[in-house]
Amino acid sequence: MSIKLVAIDIDGTLVNNNREITPEVFDAVQKAKAAGVKIVIATGRPLLGVTPILASLNLLDEGDYLITYNGALVQATASGEAFIDEPLTYDDYLDIEMESRRIGTPLHSITRSAVYTHNRDISKYSVNEAYITGLPLKYRSAEEMKKHEIIKMMYIDEPEKLDETIKKLPQRFLDNYTIVKSTPFYLEILNKNASKGLAVKHLADKLGIAYEETMAIGDEENDRSMLEAVANPVVMANGNPELKKIAKYITKSNEKSGVAHAINEWVLN
Numbered sequence: 001m002s003i004k005l006v007a008i009d010i011d012g013t014l015v016n017n018n019r020e021i022t023p024e025v026f027d028a029v030q031k032a033k034a035a036g037v038k039i040v041i042a043t044g045r046p047l048l049g050v051t052p053i054l055a056s057l058n059l060l061d062e063g064d065y066l067i068t069y070n071g072a073l074v075q076a077t078a079s080g081e082a083f084i085d086e087p088l089t090y091d092d093y094l095d096i097e098m099e100s101r102r103i104g105t106p107l108h109s110i111t112r113s114a115v116y117t118h119n120r121d122i123s124k125y126s127v128n129e130a131y132i133t134g135l136p137l138k139y140r141s142a143e144e145m146k147k148h149e150i151i152k153m154m155y156i157d158e159p160e161k162l163d164e165t166i167k168k169l170p171q172r173f174l175d176n177y178t179i180v181k182s183t184p185f186y187l188e189i190l191n192k193n194a195s196k197g198l199a200v201k202h203l204a205d206k207l208g209i210a211y212e213e214t215m216a217i218g219d220e221e222n223d224r225s226m227l228e229a230v231a232n233p234v235v236m237a238n239g240n241p242e243l244k245k246i247a248k249y250i251t252k253s254n255e256k257s258g259v260a261h262a263i264n265e266w267v268l269n
Contacts, residue, residue, distance in 0.1 A: 024257035159184035197225030
């Protein structure tokens with residue numbers, strides 16, 4: 001059975017180490033789209049933060065979709081309309097914020113339109129997140145966050161300190177939320193029903209695409225759920241060795257246009 005949906009991570013996967021889309025990757029994506037394959041970017045970023053990438057790949061047409069916020073939103077790229085929306089509640093916010101204070105780890109919160117911090121001493125990691133996503137960074141008190149729809153929250157700290165934070169999280173906390181370490185200094189906390197894997201499943205169901213017709217390509221632990229959710233998991237040569245254990249295919253590295261190799265070998269052949 002042919003592949004009809006390919007979900008693709010960005011950093012370490014779609015782009016090379018200079019965050020560029022190589023001509024080989026561009027050509028492979030265009031051929032797949034012309035053949036009727038749904039190419040779906042799956043990212044922790046918001047739509048605004050990946051629009052330049054979508055535009056460069058011609059993925060802003062009617063019928064193109066995007067998984068954002070690590071699966072909390074699935075959106076039509078042309079309109080931004082979300083048909084899967086799994087935000088956090090304000091009670092979740094208070095719970096996550098209280099745990100942040102108990103452990104002593106900074107955090108910020110992200111909506112569709114901004115990055116919010118209640119820290120008067122603003123972390124460099126909050127500044128970095130605003131830069132990467134293209135969202136404004138704003139200060140708001142915990143009380144003021146009640147009126148905002150929070151898509152995800154992030155514990156942020158130096159890598160070794162964040163590792164200690166993870167060890168201190170109670171089991172109750174791990175059970176109540178989807179928790180993803182997206183970089184060495186970001187621990188993302190989402191609605192329990194939000195993950196790249198669940199988003200891929202829901203999107204395939206919406207489009208009438210069978211499990212056997214799904215593929216995902218990734219490189220790191222935050223891609224695990226979507227790799228486990230598809231029939232054809234592909235891990236980059238530069239990917240996490242633990243992920244390679246669940247791969248059906250190992251493709252070339254991101255520096256050698258591994259996404260193009262995967263599409264040409266296992267989608268278009």
